[in-house]
Amino acid sequence: MTTWALIPVKRFVLAKTRLSGWLSETERAGLAKSMLRDTLTAVSQAQKLDGVALITSDPEASAIGTALGAVILEDTTEDLNSALTIGRIALQQRYASSACLVLPSDLPTLMTTDVEHILSTKTDDATVVVVPAHDQEGTNALLTTKDAELPFSFGPDSYRRHMNLAISMGLRPTTLNLPRVAIDFDKPGDLRLINLHAPGSHTAGLLSSLSHSEAPFFKEVS
Ligand SMILES: Nc1nc2c(ncn2[C@@H]2O[C@H](COP(=O)(O)OP(=O)(O)OP(=O)(O)O)[C@@H](O)[C@H]2O)c(=O)[nH]1
Numbered sequence: 001m002t003t004w005a006l007i008p009v010k011r012f013v014l015a016k017t018r019l020s021g022w023l024s025e026t027e028r029a030g031l032a033k034s035m036l037r038d039t040l041t042a043v044s045q046a047q048k049l050d051g052v053a054l055i056t057s058d059p060e061a062s063a064i065g066t067a068l069g070a071v072i073l074e075d076t077t078e079d080l081n082s083a084l085t086i087g088r089i090a091l092q093q094r095y096a097s098s099a100c101l102v103l104p105s106d107l108p109t110l111m112t113t114d115v116e117h118i119l120s121t122k123t124d125d126a127t128v129v130v131v132p133a134h135d136q137e138g139t140n141a142l143l144t145t146k147d148a149e150l151p152f153s154f155g156p157d158s159y160r161r162h163m164n165l166a167i168s169m170g171l172r173p174t175t176l177n178l179p180r181v182a183i184d185f186d187k188p189g190d191l192r193l194i195n196l197h198a199p200g201s202h203t204a205g206l207l208s209s210l211s212h213s214e215a216p217f218f219k220e221v222s
């Protein structure tokens with residue numbers, strides 16, 4: 001089985017809108033870049049992967065991806081689920097990929113061993129593995145295989161939706177609760193988790209540089 005990771009990256013100027021009440025567009029873009037670097041650094045070292053692809057329309061994200069060894073797929077849709085669907089097909093056609101691990105680009109505490117753990121759960125050609133976000137609402141990792149081509153349904157409450165979709169297709173999806181995969185950074189309160197679990201990460205460094213500013217964000221969460 002040939003397994004690829006597929007990481008979607010939204011244009012940095014549009015990133016982290018849920019933090020827009022606390023951080024400027026420039027700060028949010030910087031945060032998204034740092035998180036991409038952390039995520040990609042962990043994923044690209046996974047021995048069980050045959051390749052890593054980014055799907056994006058952002059030139060800077062493409063440059064970061066290329067520098068860290070990823071293949072770049074162009075996002076012509078600017079819609080997450082459409083982009084992932086196109087990306088999965090492209091990986092099948094160009095690289096004979098038969099399993100696809102989707103990971104968002106905002107997992108600053110992710111470690112390579114977490115990726116290996118998810119991949120070792122793959123038992124056959126009809127495997128679906130879902131790792132929920134720490135709020136048990138989002139999907140922070142989704143492994144699908146060629147005989148279990150779950151349609152992508154990211155968006156609010158996607159964890160439950162992905163599980164229900166898999167069950168409705170007659171599949172038996174596996175849920176993995178992996179604390180470091182579950183930590184994404186969507187809301188101010190998530191900052192505590194990052195400082196606690198990934199003190200040496202690009203993301204923690206960026207956040208510490210921002211904390212010297214007057215951003216009200218840090219006052220609220222400290
Ligand atoms: N290629 C691509 N990636 C996307 C798109 N929308 C979201 N993503 C990526 O999908 C993952 C989850 O993103 P979201 O939670 O929707 O967006 P976010 O920027 O992290 O946060 P919010 O703007 O607050 O929702 C991240 O890796 C995003 O960069 C899209 O339209 N195209």
Ligand SMILES: O=C(O)[C@H](O)COP(=O)(O)O
Binds near residue numbers: 156
């Ligand atoms: O499941 C999803 O759509 C993405 O992971 C986003 O969910 P989030 O709210 O956890 O970022």
